[in-house]
Amino acid sequence: MNLDDIIELAAARQPSALDRARGRRAAERVLREYAEATAEGRNLLGDLDVEDVLAPHVDEAARIRRTAESAQAGWVQWDAATGGLTWSDEMSRLFGYPAVATHVARDVLLNGIHPDDRDRVRQAVERGWTRRAPTDVTFRLLRADGTVRYVQCLVELLSPDGRNPTGIIATGHDVTRRELDRQQHTRRLRRDRLNGADHGHRPVAQCPVDRETFLRMVDRAAGSGPGALLVITVEPAGSLPAGRADQVTRTVAGVLSRVVPDTDFAGMLSPAEFGVFFHDLETATAQATSVHHQLTLTTAGGVRLRARSGLVACTGEVPVSGHDLLLDAMWAGREGHRGRPSALSVLAGPRSARARTDAVRMEVGAAIRSGRLRLHAQPILDLALNEINRYEILLRVLDEADRPQPPATFLAMAERGADIVAVDRWVVRQSLAVIGSGPQTAHYQINLSGRTLSAPGLADFVLRALDEHEVDPRMITFEVTESAAIGDLPAAVVFAQAVRRRGCELALDDFGTGYSSLSVLRRLPVDQLKIDGSFVTGLTRSPFDRITVQAVVGMCQALGIRTAAESAEDAATVELLRTIGVDFVQGYAVARPRPLPVPIVAPRRDGPAFLDRATG
Amino acid sequence: MPEQPATEAGTLRDSALDASFTGFFIRNHLDVETFLQRLEADRGMVEDVSQEAFIAIRAKWQDVQHYDDPRAYVMGAARNILRRHQARRGRTPTLFFDDLSMPEIAAPETPREAADRLAGWIQLLPPRMGEVMSLTHDGVPDRTIARLLGISHNTVREYKVEGRRKLLQLAQDDGFVVPAGRRRK
Numbered sequence: 001m002n003l004d005d006i007i008e009l010a011a012a013r014q015p016s017a018l019d020r021a022r023g024r025r026a027a028e029r030v031l032r033e034y035a036e037a038t039a040e041g042r043n044l045l046g047d048l049d050v051e052d053v054l055a056p057h058v059d060e061a062a063r064i065r066r067t068a069e070s071a072q073a074g075w076v077q078w079d080a081a082t083g084g085l086t087w088s089d090e091m092s093r094l095f096g097y098p099a100v101a102t103h104v105a106r107d108v109l110l111n112g113i114h115p116d117d118r119d120r121v122r123q124a125v126e127r128g129w130t131r132r133a134p135t136d137v138t139f140r141l142l143r144a145d146g147t148v149r150y151v152q153c154l155v156e157l158l159s160p161d162g163r164n165p166t167g168i169i170a171t172g173h174d175v176t177r178r179e180l181d182r183q184q185h186t187r188r189l190r191r192d193r194l195n196g197a198d199h200g201h202r203p204v205a206q207c208p209v210d211r212e213t214f215l216r217m218v219d220r221a222a223g224s225g226p227g228a229l230l231v232i233t234v235e236p237a238g239s240l241p242a243g244r245a246d247q248v249t250r251t252v253a254g255v256l257s258r259v260v261p262d263t264d265f266a267g268m269l270s271p272a273e274f275g276v277f278f279h280d281l282e283t284a285t286a287q288a289t290s291v292h293h294q295l296t297l298t299t300a301g302g303v304r305l306r307a308r309s310g311l312v313a314c315t316g317e318v319p320v321s322g323h324d325l326l327l328d329a330m331w332a333g334r335e336g337h338r339g340r341p342s343a344l345s346v347l348a349g350p351r352s353a354r355a356r357t358d359a360v361r362m363e364v365g366a367a368i369r370s371g372r373l374r375l376h377a378q379p380i381l382d383l384a385l386n387e388i389n390r391y392e393i394l395l396r397v398l399d400e401a402d403r404p405q406p407p408a409t410f411l412a413m414a415e416r417g418a419d420i421v422a423v424d425r426w427v428v429r430q431s432l433a434v435i436g437s438g439p440q441t442a443h444y445q446i447n448l449s450g451r452t453l454s455a456p457g458l459a460d461f462v463l464r465a466l467d468e469h470e471v472d473p474r475m476i477t478f479e480v481t482e483s484a485a486i487g488d489l490p491a492a493v494v495f496a497q498a499v500r501r502r503g504c505e506l507a508l509d510d511f512g513t514g515y516s517s518l519s520v521l522r523r524l525p526v527d528q529l530k531i532d533g534s535f536v537t538g539l540t541r542s543p544f545d546r547i548t549v550q551a552v553v554g555m556c557q558a559l560g561i562r563t564a565a566e567s568a569e570d571a572a573t574v575e576l577l578r579t580i581g582v583d584f585v586q587g588y589a590v591a592r593p594r595p596l597p598v599p600i601v602a603p604r605r606d607g608p609a610f611l612d613r614a615t616g
Numbered sequence: 617m618p619e620q621p622a623t624e625a626g627t628l629r630d631s632a633l634d635a636s637f638t639g640f641f642i643r644n645h646l647d648v649e650t651f652l653q654r655l656e657a658d659r660g661m662v663e664d665v666s667q668e669a670f671i672a673i674r675a676k677w678q679d680v681q682h683y684d685d686p687r688a689y690v691m692g693a694a695r696n697i698l699r700r701h702q703a704r705r706g707r708t709p710t711l712f713f714d715d716l717s718m719p720e721i722a723a724p725e726t727p728r729e730a731a732d733r734l735a736g737w738i739q740l741l742p743p744r745m746g747e748v749m750s751l752t753h754d755g756v757p758d759r760t761i762a763r764l765l766g767i768s769h770n771t772v773r774e775y776k777v778e779g780r781r782k783l784l785q786l787a788q789d790d791g792f793v794v795p796a797g798r799r800r801k
Contacts, residue, residue: 010734030674067765157771162769
């Protein structure tokens with residue numbers, strides 16, 4: 001079947017008896033409505049032409065002009081014989097001139113058209129004349145008063161006898177409103193399509209949600225009514241097969257998404273810590289017990305799980321932040337644990353702010369003093385040279401079994417108070433000691449919290465430590481981690497200037513999330529910008545992430561800032577980042593973090609063994 | 617006579633007009649609706665517009681019945697009313713070609729299905745080109761189309777060529793390529 005078959009079939013339509021009956025009823029309805037309308041004296045004709053437009057009229061151009069005018073459209077006509085241009089009052093008004101003259105100069109017309117659209121309009125007129133092709137053209141008018149209007153014109157050839165062309169006529173009207181709607185629609189479509197493409201790999205309702213989202217949700221829930229927060233720390237009861245370390249995380253996430261009801265929500269706080277928020281205070285303890293019990297019955301990679309859980313209730317009467325609730329639930333879990341392999345302990349309400357602060361301070365202090373903090377180094381690939389010549393120094397906290405854990409919770413806890421300054425100072429001192437004892441052939445990047453950055457005396461402390469350990473400042477980059485807002489931006493700028501004067505570099509971390517914003521970028525003299533991993537993990541699948549990263553890289557190149565991408569998980573992502581023009585990349589695709597040895601006093605020129613492997 | 621108030625004569629004349637209008641309506645209202653359907657996918661709006669157009673025609677029927685082509689005149693009036701309704705609805709821009717994920721389209725079996733399929737394609741043409749193609753399919757001559765739409769005769773002929781080319785493309789995109797072999801002409 002083709003187009004002509006379908007046209008033929010469509011034309012074969014004969015009104016059925018049903019159609020005829022329906023037609024008669026419809027005719028009666030029309031007559032009834034007509035009678036009612038005339039009785040009410042309504043005007044039925046509207047803008048209906050009162051003459052027979054089909055009667056043969058004098059002249060084609062006159063006919064077109066008349067129709068245009070009755071439709072409130074403007075027209076402009078070019079007569080080939082005289083070369084004269086005439087226009088209607090309406091067209092004159094569209095161009096921003098009072099409707100006084102019927103003749104118009106060619107330059108007035110051309111100059112009234114937006115410079116960017118002039119060529120298109122000229123082409124439309126030429127096509128109309130030489131190829132007899134009618135063209136609908138939408139263009140902008142730049143009026144004398146500076147306003148811009150969108151106009152749509154039909155440019156057509158006049159040829160009253162159907163053979164010999166006599167001129168050109170353009171009829172049109174203001175479509176500004178419609179054009180803006182159309183542009184908006186096109187933008188929306190693109191936006192939706194980009195976001196829609198994201199949904200393929202990033203489900204809208206994720207369970208469990210990530211740490212930040214979870215804390216935001218707890219904030220909102222705890223602020224609006226009663227509820228209870230359960231925090232579970234999970235560990236395998238035995239050793240997992242090699243390469244199955246993330247099995248626990250995946251298993252627990254799976255269990256939680258199954259057992260947590262839709263009305264409540266769960267989040268992953270770190271690979272070994274999970275949170276669940278229950279809205280119903282009455283049943284929360286029973287539900288928490290059930291979740292806890294479920295987990296202890298679960299195996300991951302053939303190994304049973306141990307769970308240590310703390311539940312804290314909030315009545316919604318006393319305001320408490322999600323983060324404080326989290327600290328309390330974790331504290332309850334630890335306190336209630338006391339040597340038992342698995343336990344759930346319940347706290348009837350949030351602790352006092354004072355008790356919380358003191359506990360955090362003690363804990364952070366204890367971690368530093370008892371040597372539970374460790375440094376790891378994650379290799380960074382320089383994409384221009386295609387070699388690993390930098391390392392980011394990462395903090396790890398040893399858990400009860402002396403296994404290093406990512407410090408998300410520990411740092412978040414420390415960052416709440418001033419304790420983070422102590423942690424950061426420890427990291428700087430320790431890192432520089434290790435670096436100073438090595439060959440100093442690689443560049444190191446050290447994290448500093450936004451809070452530490454504005455702490456008094458930091459610049460002096462850092463510069464002294466550099467001298468003390470004889471570290472080449474040009475081989476050090478300080479990464480500003482903006483998980484908390486920089487308290488005192490001017491003080492941070494002073495620090496940045498001081499260390500950069502020495503030759504250190506400054507990087508802005510986690511760009512694109514949290515407080516890491518364009519305004520911080522404007523104020524701080526930053527040498528490197530690290531694009532947050534959340535934009536990198538889905539890069540090869542998500543057009544949205546790709547466009548964002550491309551734009552950030554373009555912006556940084558123009559600003560003279562180098563870019564780094566975190567969390568690159570596969571070779572394809574690394575290649576894409578290279579194509580986009582990113583300078584540095586790190587992530588599992590490059591290498592996993594490895595422990596940095598702890599010798600504070602070590603023979604110089606005798607670098608940590610792993611460095612030789614990594615750079616070689 | 618014209619000075620006389622509404623009398624028996626007037627009522628008689630109105631009844632005669634009603635009768636001839638009813639005949640005209642029954643003969644042509646389906647054509648007008650089909651014509652509108654090719655310009656607007658919303659059936660409800662098509663019915664409203666058709667009704668509104670015929671009411672206006674009834675108001676002028678005394679004159680319109682003597683026009684050269686009353687049916688084409690109704691189509692022209694209906695088209696104006698339709699464009700006004702569409703403007704009022706706000707321009708929810710028609711789907712772009714790449715928005716459409718086309719399911720497998722079955723070959724039409726009845727004239728009605730064929731007309732719907734054709735209407736679907738004409739709706740995708742630029743508005744004015746769609747008007748030209750729709751009137752053409754109703755057998756309206758070029759000169760009349762030019763007058764109804766207020767465009768030049770040349771434009772009508774060019775649009776018919778271009779419109780046919782686009783319709784062939786649309787039909788082909790939907791998988792209607794091979795002639796059925798049952799055309800007798």
